Structure formats: structure tokens, C-alpha cells
Amino acid sequence: MTEENNSQRYFETIKCNDYEVFNINYHNKRVTKTIGLNINLQEYIYPPNEKLLKCKIVYDKDEIIDVNYLTYTQKETKTFKIIVDNQIAYKYKSTNRKELDKLYNKRENADEIIIIKDNLVTDTSIANISVYLDGVWITPKLPLLHGTTKNRLLDEGSIKEGDITLQMLQMASKIALMNAMIGFYPIEDFTLIL
Helix, strand or coil: CCHHHHCCCEEEEEEEECCEECCHHHHHHHHHHHHCCCCCHHHHCCCCCCCCEEEEEEECCCCEEEEEEEECCCCCCCEEEEEECCCCCCCCCECCCHHHHHHHCCCCCCCEEEEEECCEECECCCCEEEEEECCEEEEECCCCCCCHHHHHHHHHCCCEEECCCHHHHHHCCEEEEEECCCEEEEECCCEEEC
8 A cells, every 4th residue: 555545534425324334244344445554334324214315424444433413315317428538546535535526526517427437337436337238237357446346246246347349339329327225227229419
């Protein structure tokens, strides 16, 4: 782990609903990969009510810094601006999202962005992505961030990894967004803006 990595703060977004905490094992695994420590996040999560909540846990290499809860409402996402950036890197779920925010702010009137790096689809600003081609859901082999939902679905065999070009994205009959809060969210009626 680099010195720069050691001084950073990271976070996990964890879905809580009706006092249930979802996919905690995958969040724990990502924390271990990020800072090299086995931390059981379940010990820090106490949902304050039964609503659908987004629990955000902020941590660094030494400790859990903050735990907060927000009532969650999913936004509709149908239009995607294609953004090319061959320099973007977001290997760890860092609280420093400046580069991602900069790209997101280029979305114009679109709901969300899809980031292309080195001629391949990577992620949106807040979710992993999957495309439906020839009867198979394919997700990028080289995403910006390996999400917990993406990893769970790969383990279950529901999706496959592969390289996705812009042309493949344009040919897809459906796409799906994946993150801790929305799970696997297929979209049939979508628009790509080049």
C-alpha cells in the first residue's frame, strides 16, 4: 500500500431495509482489500428505523470515522452521456471523488454518464454497468471500481465479465446498473448521448 493510499479516507454504502443489513460480507471483503484489515462492519451498523436507508460508513487505515443514515429514494436513470477519459482511476471507494464529479458535471442534460477508458466501457459515476447481448449479461472486466453487487452477481453466475466496446454498448438491447442500493437494475428504454 502506498503512502498516499494510507492517508486517504474510504467509505462503504450499505443498504438497510426493515432493520436488515444487505450484502455485509461483500462490503467486509472490500474493506479488507482496501486497507488490509479484517473489520466486521456489522458491528457498527444500527439502523434507526425500518425505512429503506443508505448507511454510509467512512473509514481510514486505522479506524471507523463516521456512520450515518439517509432515507433512500432511487432516481430514474434513462439518458446516459458517453464520456471518454483515459486517465481516470478509482480503484478504491475513496471519499475523494473529485475526478468522478468532474466527469459527472459534463453530463449536460443526461441523467448519468458512462465512462469510456482505453476504448472500453468502465462504469457510471455511481454504479457498475452491465449490457445485455446475445442473451447474456456482460459487465466490464476492467471497471473503475469492483462493486459489491457486481462481485456478488459474478459469484452467483448471473453476469459474466468481458470487454465492452462503445459499439457493443450501442448494440445492447438492455443495460443494467448495479450498486449496493439499487441491486441489479435493468433498463430497456435508454438513450446514449455521444
